[in-house]
Amino acid sequence: MLWLCILLPRFALEASAGGPPQAAQAALETLALWALQWSSQVSVRPADATGSALLWLEIGASRQLFGPLFGHDDALCERIAASLAPLGFSHRMGLAPTPQGAALLARADCPPHAAAATTPSQLQQRLAPLPLGLLALPRQHIAALEGAGLRRIGELLALPMAAIAQRFGPDTSLYLRRLRGEAQEPLRMVQPPCRFASRCEFASPVASTTALLFPLQRLLAGLQGYLRSLDRAIQRYTLVLEHHRQAATRLTIGLARPGRDAAQFQALARERLAALVLPAPVDALRVEAPELLQPLVLQTDLFSHEARQLEQLQQVLDRLAARLGATDVHTLRSAADHRPERAWGMAAAPLAGAQAAPATARPVMPARPCWLLREPQRIAMPRELLAGPERIESGWWDGADIARDYYLAREASGAQLWVFHDLRGGGWHVHGLWA
Amino acid sequence: MSQALNPAIRPASADAPAVAGPQLRDALRRQLERMGRRLPDDDPARPVALPTGFAALDAALNGGGWPTGAIIELMPEAQGIGELSLLLPALAQLNRAGRYVAWIAPPCLPYPPALEQHGLMLDRLLLVQAQDTPTILWAAEQALRCPAIGAVIAWPAALDDRRVRRLQLAAETGGSCGLLYRPVAAAQQSSPAALRLRLKALDGGLHIDILKARGGHTHALVVHPAAALCA
Numbered sequence: 001m002l003w004l005c006i007l008l009p010r011f012a013l014e015a016s017a018g019g020p021p022q023a024a025q026a027a028l029e030t031l032a033l034w035a036l037q038w039s040s041q042v043s044v045r046p047a048d049a050t051g052s053a054l055l056w057l058e059i060g061a062s063r064q065l066f067g068p069l070f071g072h073d074d075a076l077c078e079r080i081a082a083s084l085a086p087l088g089f090s091h092r093m094g095l096a097p098t099p100q101g102a103a104l105l106a107r108a109d110c111p112p113h114a115a116a117a118t119t120p121s122q123l124q125q126r127l128a129p130l131p132l133g134l135l136a137l138p139r140q141h142i143a144a145l146e147g148a149g150l151r152r153i154g155e156l157l158a159l160p161m162a163a164i165a166q167r168f169g170p171d172t173s174l175y176l177r178r179l180r181g182e183a184q185e186p187l188r189m190v191q192p193p194c195r196f197a198s199r200c201e202f203a204s205p206v207a208s209t210t211a212l213l214f215p216l217q218r219l220l221a222g223l224q225g226y227l228r229s230l231d232r233a234i235q236r237y238t239l240v241l242e243h244h245r246q247a248a249t250r251l252t253i254g255l256a257r258p259g260r261d262a263a264q265f266q267a268l269a270r271e272r273l274a275a276l277v278l279p280a281p282v283d284a285l286r287v288e289a290p291e292l293l294q295p296l297v298l299q300t301d302l303f304s305h306e307a308r309q310l311e312q313l314q315q316v317l318d319r320l321a322a323r324l325g326a327t328d329v330h331t332l333r334s335a336a337d338h339r340p341e342r343a344w345g346m347a348a349a350p351l352a353g354a355q356a357a358p359a360t361a362r363p364v365m366p367a368r369p370c371w372l373l374r375e376p377q378r379i380a381m382p383r384e385l386l387a388g389p390e391r392i393e394s395g396w397w398d399g400a401d402i403a404r405d406y407y408l409a410r411e412a413s414g415a416q417l418w419v420f421h422d423l424r425g426g427g428w429h430v431h432g433l434w435a
Numbered sequence: 436m437s438q439a440l441n442p443a444i445r446p447a448s449a450d451a452p453a454v455a456g457p458q459l460r461d462a463l464r465r466q467l468e469r470m471g472r473r474l475p476d477d478d479p480a481r482p483v484a485l486p487t488g489f490a491a492l493d494a495a496l497n498g499g500g501w502p503t504g505a506i507i508e509l510m511p512e513a514q515g516i517g518e519l520s521l522l523l524p525a526l527a528q529l530n531r532a533g534r535y536v537a538w539i540a541p542p543c544l545p546y547p548p549a550l551e552q553h554g555l556m557l558d559r560l561l562l563v564q565a566q567d568t569p570t571i572l573w574a575a576e577q578a579l580r581c582p583a584i585g586a587v588i589a590w591p592a593a594l595d596d597r598r599v600r601r602l603q604l605a606a607e608t609g610g611s612c613g614l615l616y617r618p619v620a621a622a623q624q625s626s627p628a629a630l631r632l633r634l635k636a637l638d639g640g641l642h643i644d645i646l647k648a649r650g651g652h653t654h655a656l657v658v659h660p661a662a663a664l665c666a
Contacts, residue, residue: 313535313583320563320574328564332557334547344547349561368552370519371543414636415515432546433515 002060002118004077005094005102006035006084012051014089019203021047028053030198030222031087032190036229038080043099043187054106056099056187077116087218096123099187100136100179107134120181127179128154135179141172192229196289198222205244205281209273212241212285216273217266219287224262226289233258233295239269240286241278248286249279253322256314258293264315271323317349338365338394339402340372340431366390369418369432376429382409382419389421408434485585485612488524489658492643496630497651501525503585505629505649506603506613510622514542516636520553520660521643522614526586527554534585534611537561537578540571542590568592572602579605579613586612599627622646 008014015027024047032055035042041058059076077093084091094105095116101123105115108130117123130153132145145168150156156164157176165173177183200215216239227233235258241249253268320329326349333347343365388407395401404420409430411417418432484498493499501507511518526536536559538545547557561584565571568591575589579602587606591598594617606613615628622633626647633644637657645654 309583312581316577316581316584317561319577324563324565324570324574330562331560332545332547332550332562334551334557340546340548344544346562365548368546368549369515370523370546370549370553371515371541372546372549373543411513411515413513413516415513416517417515433543434517435515435519435543 001058001097003096003099003102004039004057004059004080005096005099005106006055006057006080007052007092007094007103007106008055008089009050009052009092010090011053012047015047016201017203019201023201023203024051024053026199026201027218028055029190030200030219031055031089033192033196033198033222033229034083034087034225036190036192037225038076040229042190044190054103056102059095083221087221088214096126098123098179098181099185100175101127101181103136104130104134104179107136124154124157124180127157128152130154132156135175137172137175141168144168145172192226196223196226197286199284199286201284202282205283207278207281209276209278212273212282213266213270215285216269216287217262219285220262220265220269223265223287223289224260227260227292227295230292231295232292233260234289234291235259235293236291237265237287237289239272240288241282242284242286243280244283246280249276249282251276254318256318257311258295260295264318267319268322271319275323275325321349338392339400340368340392340406341376342395342400344372369416370435371433373431373433376420376431379419379428379430381428382407382417383412384410385419386410386416392420393423406431485525485528487521488528489521489660491656492521492658495643495645495651495654495656497648501612501614502629502649503612504607504610506599506606506615506627507630508599508615508617508621508626508628508632510617510619510631510633512619512633512635516634517641517660518616518634519545521634521641521658522586522588523550523553523555523660525612527556529585530554530556530559532585533559535559535561535583537563537575537584537587539563539574539578539587539589540565540591541588568594572598575613575615576602576605578609579611580609582609582611584609584611586614588614588616590616594621594626596625596627603627603629 011028012021012024016023028044028046032042032044035055035057039057039059039061041061043056045054047053057080077095081093092106092109093115094102094108095118096102096105097117097120101117105117105126108115114126117126132142132150132153135142135153145156148167157180161173161177161182164176174183178185198219200219202215206212223237234255236252236254239251239253241251243249251269251272253265253272255264255268259265317329329349330346331349333345335343335345337343386408389405391405393403403423405423406418406420409417409419416434417430418434419428419430421428483503484496484500485503486500487493487496496502509518509521529536531554536555538560540563545560545562550557550560561578563574563578565574571589571591575587575591578584578587594615599615602613602615619633622631628647629649630645631647633646635642640657640659642657643655645651647653
C-alpha cells in the first residue's frame with residue numbers, strides 16, 4: 001500500500017468562500033470523485049475547525065496500472081498535481097505506506113524529496129527529524145510528550161511501544177502504531193454514486209455567467225473523475241442554474257460523440273453560457289449526467305490517423321454549434337431541380353465517420369456561378385451580355401413556376417453577373433456572381 | 436523522490452505529462468520505421484504548399500502554391516471578378532485528399548451546383564454563419580486549429596494585426612490554409628499575413644498583384660479562373 005495524502009489547508013474558504021458548511025462538504029465530495037480517476041481507494045476527512053481538509057488516495061495499485069504509461073510515482077503524482085492545479089485549491093502532498101504517515105509528511109511542508117517515503121524504513125527516516133507538534137494528537141497529549149523531554153518524532157519512535165502506551169496512554173500508542181503501519185487505519189472509502197449529480201452553492205448570488213465558469217470547472221472535474229473511475233462516457237449533461245424563488249435555468253449540453261474529457265465539457269458550456277442572458281442571479285450551480293454510455297475505443301487509438309482527425313473535427317463542430325447554435329453550422333447539398341433557387345439545400349453539419357451520400361442523378365446543367373444571391377435583385381438592363389440565353393422554365397407542378405432567360409453579363413468594373421430576364425413579369429434581375 | 440509533491444518548489448504545470456511526449460514519439464517513430472510504417476503526423480505526402488491549379492501563379496509563389504499553416508489575404512477590387520474561382524482548384528484537391536473546407540460568414544451563398552462543377556465535395560464543406568467580427572474570427576480560429584480542416588475561408592468585416600497574428604498561430608497549429616477576404620482598401624495597410632494578394636479584373640482574366648510573399652518576392656500576373664472551368 002502506498003498512500004498519497006493531499007492536504008488542503010484552506011479548503012473551507014476556497015471551496016465555498018464563506019458559504020454554508022454543507023457547501024464545503026459538497027465540494028469535497030466532488031473532489032473525491034475527481035480523485036477516483038486515479039485510484040479506486042479514496043477517502044476524505046472533512047474540513048476541521050481551521051478549514052483544512054484531507055484527501056487520501058491509495059496509489060500503490062494505481063502505480064501498477066499506470067506504471068507502464070507513466071514510469072514511476074513521480075509521473076503519477078505529477079499528473080495528479082497537474083490535474084488539481086487548475087481547480088484552485090491550495091494543497092500540499094505527502095506520500096507514505098500509511099495514511100497517517102502521508103498526512104504527517106504533507107503537514108510537515110518539507111522539500112519534495114523529504115515528503116515522500118515508499119517503504120516503512122524510509123518513512124521512519126523521514127519522520128525522525130520532524131517536530132512532535134506535527135503529530136495528529138490532541139494538544140494535551142503533545143504537551144505530555146514534550147513534558148517528558150522529547151522534541152523530535154524520532155526520539156519518540158525510538159521508545160518501546162509498551163512503554164509509550166504505559167506512559168502516554170492508549171490513544172498515543174494506537175496513533176503511533178497506525179503511523180508506522182502496525183495497526184490498521186479505519187478509513188471509509190468513497191463509493192461512486194449510481195447517478196452523477198454535483199452541486200455548488202454560492203455564498204452570495206452570482207449575476208454574471210463568466211463567474212460561473214470557475215465553479216463549473218470544479219464540478220466537471222468531478223464528472224470526469226467519476227466517468228473514468230467507472231470507465232463510462234456521456235453524450236450530454238445538464239447544467240442547472242438555480243435562482244431564488246424562480247424556476248431554474250436548465251441547459252442541456254450535447255456532444256456529438258460520447259466523451260469524458262472535462263476540458264471538452266467545459267468548452268461547450270462556456271459557449272452556451274456566453275450566449276445566455278441570466279433571468280436572475282444564480283444561487284447554486286448543478287451538473288447532472290443521468291445517462292452513462294460505453295466509451296468509444298476510437299479516442300485512444302493512437303495509430304488511427306483518420307479516426308483522430310474526425311474526432312478533432314467533431315470537437316470543433318461541437319464548439320461551433322455550442323456558441324453559434326446548431327443551425328448556423330451546417331453543410332450544403334445540391335438538389336435535382338432546374339430552378340436555381342431550389343437546386344440546393346442545407347444539411348446537418350457532417351458527422352464524423354459519416355459516409356458520403358450516394359451520388360444521385362442530377363440534371364446536367366451549364367456552368368453555374370459560385371455565388372448565388374438569396375433573392376434575385378432587380379437591376380437595369382445590363383450593359384454587356386457575354387453569353388446566353390439559357391432558358392429555365394420549370395415548376396409548373398408546385399405553383400412556384402418560373403420562366404427566365406439567364407445570361408452572363410459584365411459590368412464596367414469587370415465583375416461578371418448571372419442575370420436573367422423574367423419572361424413572365426418582365427424586367428432584369430441579378431441572381432448570382434461569377435466570383 | 437517525488438518531484439511533484441511540493442508544488443511551491445516545482446509548480447505543477449498543466450502540461451507536465453507532455454514532457455515525455457517527444458521522447459515517446461521518437462521511440463515510437465523508430466519502432467514503426469523498422470516495421471515500415473510511420474507516425475501519422477510525419478506524413479511526407481502532406482505538402483508545405485498547396486498547388487493553386489494555375490501554373491503561372493504556382494511559379495510566382497514561394498514553394499509552388501498556397502502556403503499551408505499560414506494566413507493569406509485576398510483583396511479583390513470588386514465582387515464577381517473570379518476572386519473565389521481562384522481558390523477552387525486547390526479546395527477541390529483538399530477535398531479529394533479527405534480534408535474539409537470551412538466557409539465562415541461568406542457574403543453570398545456558395546452555390547452548391549457550381550462548387551460541384553468545380554470538383555468540390557459538398558459533404559466535406561462546412562458552412563458557418565456568424566454575424567459579428569469577433570465571432571467570425573473566433574470561429575475561424577477554431578477551424579484553423581483543426582488538422583482535419585485543410586482550408587478556412589473567412590470574410591471578417593474588420594481586422595487588425597493582432598487578430599491576424601492570432602489566426603496565423605492557429606493556422607500553424609492546424610497546418611491549414613487560412614484565406615481571408617478583405618476590402619481592397621486594406622492593401623494600403625501592412626499586415627503580418629504570409630501572403631497578400633490584390634485582385635482585379637483585366638480583359639476577362641484576373642490580375643493578381645502579389646503585395647507580400649513571405650520568403651518570396653512581389654510580382655504581378657494574370658490568370659483565367661473562369662477559363663479553367665470552360666476547359
